[in-house]
Amino acid sequence: MKAIKSILLGSAAGFVSVAAAQAADLPSRKAAPIEYVRVCDAYGSGFFYIPGTETCLRVGGAVVAEWRAYSTSYRNSRSIIGSNNPGTGIGFIPAVGNYSNARSGDNSAFSGTGRIELDARTGTGFGTLRTFLRLESTFGSGTSAATGSLGGGEYFGGANFGNGTIFRSPARETTILNKAFIQFAGLTAGRVQSFFDFYTDNVSWEVLRGSNATVGALAYTYTFGGGFSGSVSIEDNVSRRGIIGSTIGNFNYVGFNNGLVGAPFAAAGAAWGTRFFGIPDGAQIPEIVANLRYDAPWGAVQVSGAAHQIRTSLYTNGAAAANPTAYAIPADTQSDYGFAVQLGTQFLLDKVAPNVFSAGDKLWIQATYEQGAVGYVMGNNLSFNGGPVNANTFYGFGNGGVKASNGWDFNAFDCVWTAAGRCDKNEGWAVLAALKHYWTPTLSSGLVGSYLGLRYSNAALASFGGGVGAVNTDEYRVGTNLIWTPVKNFDIGGEVFYLRDNHLNRPVGLAPDFVMWAAGLPSWKGVNSTIEGRLRVQRSF
Numbered sequence: 001m002k003a004i005k006s007i008l009l010g011s012a013a014g015f016v017s018v019a020a021a022q023a024a025d026l027p028s029r030k031a032a033p034i035e036y037v038r039v040c041d042a043y044g045s046g047f048f049y050i051p052g053t054e055t056c057l058r059v060g061g062a063v064v065a066e067w068r069a070y071s072t073s074y075r076n077s078r079s080i081i082g083s084n085n086p087g088t089g090i091g092f093i094p095a096v097g098n099y100s101n102a103r104s105g106d107n108s109a110f111s112g113t114g115r116i117e118l119d120a121r122t123g124t125g126f127g128t129l130r131t132f133l134r135l136e137s138t139f140g141s142g143t144s145a146a147t148g149s150l151g152g153g154e155y156f157g158g159a160n161f162g163n164g165t166i167f168r169s170p171a172r173e174t175t176i177l178n179k180a181f182i183q184f185a186g187l188t189a190g191r192v193q194s195f196f197d198f199y200t201d202n203v204s205w206e207v208l209r210g211s212n213a214t215v216g217a218l219a220y221t222y223t224f225g226g227g228f229s230g231s232v233s234i235e236d237n238v239s240r241r242g243i244i245g246s247t248i249g250n251f252n253y254v255g256f257n258n259g260l261v262g263a264p265f266a267a268a269g270a271a272w273g274t275r276f277f278g279i280p281d282g283a284q285i286p287e288i289v290a291n292l293r294y295d296a297p298w299g300a301v302q303v304s305g306a307a308h309q310i311r312t313s314l315y316t317n318g319a320a321a322a323n324p325t326a327y328a329i330p331a332d333t334q335s336d337y338g339f340a341v342q343l344g345t346q347f348l349l350d351k352v353a354p355n356v357f358s359a360g361d362k363l364w365i366q367a368t369y370e371q372g373a374v375g376y377v378m379g380n381n382l383s384f385n386g387g388p389v390n391a392n393t394f395y396g397f398g399n400g401g402v403k404a405s406n407g408w409d410f411n412a413f414d415c416v417w418t419a420a421g422r423c424d425k426n427e428g429w430a431v432l433a434a435l436k437h438y439w440t441p442t443l444s445s446g447l448v449g450s451y452l453g454l455r456y457s458n459a460a461l462a463s464f465g466g467g468v469g470a471v472n473t474d475e476y477r478v479g480t481n482l483i484w485t486p487v488k489n490f491d492i493g494g495e496v497f498y499l500r501d502n503h504l505n506r507p508v509g510l511a512p513d514f515v516m517w518a519a520g521l522p523s524w525k526g527v528n529s530t531i532e533g534r535l536r537v538q539r540s541f
Contacts, residue, residue: 043121043128050120060117062540066205068109069533091511092249092468093519111140115178126185134179178214178382188219188233195219195233196289196304196376198344199364199434204479205534206497207380207399208450209430210368211304211342214382215239215287227295237283237309240375240396242414244278244312244423247459249466249509276331276467278417280393281311299347299362308338308373310425314417334423338372338414358438366432372425374412377452408525410454410473410501418459427455442485446495449478463509472504479532489540500529 040047040056047056118133181190193200194213201207219233287309293302313330344366349357370376375396383399397412415423432450439445452475461469476499483493503526513523 042123047119047121053122055120055122057121058117058119060119060541062113062115062538064111064113064115064536064538066111066113066534066536068111069107070109071531072107090515092466092509093511093516094521096519096521099521109140111138113138124184128183130183132179132181132183134177135175136178137175176382181217186221186223188217188221190217191215192217192219194235194239194289195221195231195291196235196306196340196342198302198304198342199346199366199432201380202362202364203434203436203446204448204481204497205495205536206477206479206499206532207383208432208434208448208477209377209379209399209452209475210366210432210450211340211376212380213239213375213396213398217289219289228293229295230292231290233287233289235287235289235306237286238395239381240287240306240308240373241280241283241394242374242378242396242426243394243411244280245411245413245416245460245470246276246278246314247416247418247462247467247469247509248276248314248464249468276314276316276417278312278314278415278423280414281313281333283309284311285309297348298351299345301345302343304340304342304344306340306373306376308340308375308414310334310336310338310372310414310423312415312417312423314423332417332421334415336372336415336423336425338370338425340368340370340373340376342366342368342376359441360436360438360444362436364432364434368430370426370428372414374414374426374428374454377428377430378412408503408528410471410475410503412454412473413456413460413470416456416460416470418457419462419464420459424457424460426460429453444483444485446479446481446483448480449476451476461505461508463507467509469508471507474502474504476500476502491536491538493536495534495536497532497534498529499532500527502527 037051038049040049043056043058046058046060048058049055050057113136115134115136118131120131122129177191179191179193181188181192191214194211194215195217197211197213199208199210200212216236216239217233219231219235221229221231223229288307289304290306291302291304293300312334314332315330344364347363349361349363350359368377375381375398378397379399381395381398396414400409412428413426415425417423430450430452432448434448435446437445437447452473454473456470456472461472463469477497479495479497481493481495483491485491506524506526510524516523
């Protein structure tokens with residue numbers, strides 16, 4: 001028995017020795033060290049190192065829930081102001097389908113927005129390399145459906161059907177690329193806030209007039225020192241494109257500058273039809289934008305300027321349906337330039353008068369002037385009131401007229417084709433003021449207002465051949481809000497706005513009121529106004 005135990009123990013020891021020897025011959029691998037996420041404090045709070053890299057990343061976003069209410073009356077949903085529609089011998093009579101009655105207007109609507117942001121930064125020998133991305137998904141119903149809309153106008157697309165004067169627009173939702181850009185050694189490239197802009201609706205939820213545009217851009221910024229900096233930028237022309245008007249109606253248009261003059265052109269005009277409309281041509285030259293900015297302990301001031309190319313053609317109403325090799329050529333063309341200038345100031349009131357104002361109090365004052373570049377005074381181009389997100393020809397007309405417009409809305413034109421055979425540039429200006437005041441560290445108010453003026457040449461105001469002239473317009477916006485912030489980056493509040501359009505002249509060429517009454521239509525209404533209310537809950541992170 002002892003012999004058997006000795007044999008077994010000896011065999012086991014031998015096996016262990018052999019196994020140990022073989023294990024010693026095998027390659028060894030150490031467990032990979034665990035790399036924990038590290039805080040990156042080089043660029044402010046919220047950044048962390050992406051594991052395995054020297055890039056710092058901040059993940060942020062927001063959720064906005066909002067209820068809106070408007071006062072409504074009848075509406076002419078397709079403005080004929082400056083239209084090319086031919087009139088009768090007694091003037092132009094709008095179509096019944098252009099109107100919607102007061103009962104059809106939504107007085108109540110809901111919108112919701114979800115936003116995600118990624119901000120990645122890496123230190124280099126040339127400074128910080130930054131990449132920024134902001135995506136937004138928006139839902140809107142009723143009067144708020146124009147924000148992020150996927151179909152244009154009051155009754156196009158979606159589930160709408162039947163008489164457009166009765167059925168309202170469907171709810172809409174979409175996802176947009178709000179911002180996406182790269183910054184490196186003074187260079188900025190991508191989809192950015194325009195370098196022309198200064199005040200960008202920092203206080204109110206409803207937008208003010210002036211420039212607040214998101215554009216494609218390639219820019220360079222130089223810091224001089226002492227608080228001074230300057231930027232030069234080329235930006236997307238389409239993002240500033242305005243509507244092209246025409247006052248030319250029903251007649252044979254002969255003698256324009258494309259060489260088709262006399263009898264041949266008259267014959268072509270007869271074949272095409274005799275209404276004429278202006279359209280923007282394809283962009284050739286981007287916007288040329290520059291600014292000079294000064295930042296100081298008391299606030300900031302910025303001067304901005306921009307050059308805007310206007311390329312437009314005049315067509316007859318049959319051109320779109322005609323054989324393009326035979327007929328779809330313009331009756332006339334024009335290439336011109338518009339421009340815009342702006343001066344903006346910001347005062348950090350608690351730095352200016354600390355014994356009078358609360359911490360965080362700010363005041364913005366801004367003035368903008370343009371000729372032939374109406375997109376620089378038309379407000380936020382991401383509001384999409386000028387057309388659908390996926391097919392917006394007039395992106396510069398983004399904020400449109402008065403929201404839930406009552407009565408007759410207005411168009412804003414880069415230029416208007418006239419009987420003189422040229423497209424006369426508009427003239428416009430916008431002035432705004434916006435005050436942010438903290439009653440307590442968690443309770444704040446905003447008080448804002450803007451004025452917009454649009455003017456046109458005498459020829460653009462006139463009617464020719466049964467067309468309809470443009471309209472000079474003044475617009476006023478004033479509003480206030482009250483916001484409670486019980487937790488940092490969490491807001492609950494309400495806002496009230498009054499918006500008003502004053503048309504300074506009745507459109508030349510529009511039929512008299514008694515003629516429109518006989519056709520069952522409302523009178524011309526030169527003053528349009530609405531009261532807008534909002535309740536909002538917003539959380540940012």
